[in-house]
Amino acid sequence: MVVYRQDRRRRLTLVLLVITSLVLISLDERGSGLVDSARSVAQDVISPLQRVVDSAIDPVADFFDSFGRADELEAENAQLRDANAKLQAEVDRGQDAVSENDRFRAIFDIPQIEDYDGIVATVETGSVDNFHRTWRIDKGSSDGIAVDMPVVIGGDVGAALVGRVQSVASNSAVIQRIDDRDFGAGAQLVQAGAPGPIGAVRGVASSSLLSFQLAGSSGAGTAIAKGDLVVTSGGAASIFPKGLSIGRVTRAVPATSAVAPETKLAPVVDLDSVDIVKILRPTAPTQ
Amino acid sequence: MMRRVRLGLVILGAVLLQTTLFTHLRIDGVGPEVGLVCVLAVAYEEGADSGAIFGFAMGLAMDLFSPTPLGLLAMTYAITGYAVGVFQAGIVRSTPWIAPILGGVGGLFGGLVFIFVGALVGEQGYLSMASFKTILIAALFDALIAPLVFPVVRRAAREREVSGLRDWKALRAPRRNR
Numbered sequence: 001m002v003v004y005r006q007d008r009r010r011r012l013t014l015v016l017l018v019i020t021s022l023v024l025i026s027l028d029e030r031g032s033g034l035v036d037s038a039r040s041v042a043q044d045v046i047s048p049l050q051r052v053v054d055s056a057i058d059p060v061a062d063f064f065d066s067f068g069r070a071d072e073l074e075a076e077n078a079q080l081r082d083a084n085a086k087l088q089a090e091v092d093r094g095q096d097a098v099s100e101n102d103r104f105r106a107i108f109d110i111p112q113i114e115d116y117d118g119i120v121a122t123v124e125t126g127s128v129d130n131f132h133r134t135w136r137i138d139k140g141s142s143d144g145i146a147v148d149m150p151v152v153i154g155g156d157v158g159a160a161l162v163g164r165v166q167s168v169a170s171n172s173a174v175i176q177r178i179d180d181r182d183f184g185a186g187a188q189l190v191q192a193g194a195p196g197p198i199g200a201v202r203g204v205a206s207s208s209l210l211s212f213q214l215a216g217s218s219g220a221g222t223a224i225a226k227g228d229l230v231v232t233s234g235g236a237a238s239i240f241p242k243g244l245s246i247g248r249v250t251r252a253v254p255a256t257s258a259v260a261p262e263t264k265l266a267p268v269v270d271l272d273s274v275d276i277v278k279i280l281r282p283t284a285p286t287q
Numbered sequence: 288m289m290r291r292v293r294l295g296l297v298i299l300g301a302v303l304l305q306t307t308l309f310t311h312l313r314i315d316g317v318g319p320e321v322g323l324v325c326v327l328a329v330a331y332e333e334g335a336d337s338g339a340i341f342g343f344a345m346g347l348a349m350d351l352f353s354p355t356p357l358g359l360l361a362m363t364y365a366i367t368g369y370a371v372g373v374f375q376a377g378i379v380r381s382t383p384w385i386a387p388i389l390g391g392v393g394g395l396f397g398g399l400v401f402i403f404v405g406a407l408v409g410e411q412g413y414l415s416m417a418s419f420k421t422i423l424i425a426a427l428f429d430a431l432i433a434p435l436v437f438p439v440v441r442r443a444a445r446e447r448e449v450s451g452l453r454d455w456k457a458l459r460a461p462r463r464n465r
Contacts, residue, residue: 024358206417
């Protein structure tokens with residue numbers, strides 16, 4: 001009898017915990033301010049400790065960050081050696097130093113976007129869980145960052161979208177990467193330098209590539225070529241300004257009568273090696 | 288009282304490790320679930336009730352730093368803690384491999400609970416082959432870190448003073464490894 005009662009009590013405990021969890025999930029899904037506040041406070045409390053631990057494990061972290069990318073780094077080194085040799089040849093030929101500076105600035109500078117000012121932040125850590133792709137940055141609401149602000153870096157095709165602000169604490173924020181499974185944005189194909197049909201970009205759970213699908217009405221009969229650039233479409237309903245580079249098409253799609261053709265995009269920047277980002281803050285109130 | 292403080296420190300330590308070291312130390316983009324391994328250790332040490340309650344507390348703490356809905360990890364860890372607690376009551380003989388075995392099997396069970404509960408509450412794309420691959424790698428990772436985590440957590444979960452009530456409980460639960 002005693003054992004039976006204890007089993008029943010244990011089951012009751014579990015049932016109560018499950019019910020409490022369901023209530024919390026329901027509150028969070030409805031966008032409760034209480035849950036957001038709890039997350040913000042928790043992040044504020046723990047972020048000083050995280051920074052201490054981050055600095056303590058920095059050499060170990062660098063080692064492990066490079067550990068899984070040995071092939072990639074080797075290829076990168078080869079590319080850099082090639083680039084270095086080319087640059088050295090250019091210098092030897094006495095090319096104009098100003099034009100060279102301009103070229104490097106185009107690649108490395110974080111650009112200015114019209115109607116937005118920028119807040120530069122450092123990426124501190126990557127994803128906490130195994131099902132989402134996020135970064136934690138070292139700036140938060142006290143620096144003017146708010147949820148849904150676009151996050152960009154400089155790329156070889158201008159400003160490149162890398163994510164959006166997902167949650168904010170006073171001195172830190174979480175960025176949802178564009179390759180996160182829950183990410184989505186209005187997008188536009190650019191063909192031969194001219195704006196093409198519009199569609200939508202979404203993250204893919206099983207891949208670092210992005211899914212790009214043209215909108216039914218504008219996409220029918222459109223051929224998509226490998227290497228075509230896809231940019232944000234902007235618009236009043238979008239949180240992203242128009243014209244930010246997102247990715248390049250990796251698989252061509254022939255012109256068919258198929259409604260809403262779909263393809264994959266490779267992000268224009270290597271998202272795994274991003275360490276500095278720019279958060280775009282609207283200078284005018286959003287409509 | 289001191290035991291609760293120690294278990295609170297275990298939760299804090301697990302959150303810190305998960306949000307710092309294990310954002311770097313990953314295999315194919317997948318890291319271990321330190322919090323879940325701590326829950327497995329407490330459930331194995333203390334049984335289903337404590338496993339469920341500690342699992343809920345640990346999951347809730349992890350939820351605060353995760354993009355998943357608040358309560359999803361709390362429910363996952365509570366159910367896993369309960370299940371491992373029930374399982375440990377049936378273990379006839381302990382083995383030195385219990386930590387990695389429980390880490391792997393518990394990690395796999397916890398991962399499955401996570402994606403099924405996640406899918407039930409409306410998270411997109413949780414029931415996919417990619418998710419199964421992810422939880423498999425995470426479970427292997429959990430098995431690897433379990434021999435390091437179990438001794439620390441078991442020490443934190445241990446009662447220093449054995450009360451009369453505790454003696455009575457110990458008689459009723461002779462499986463407990465202490």
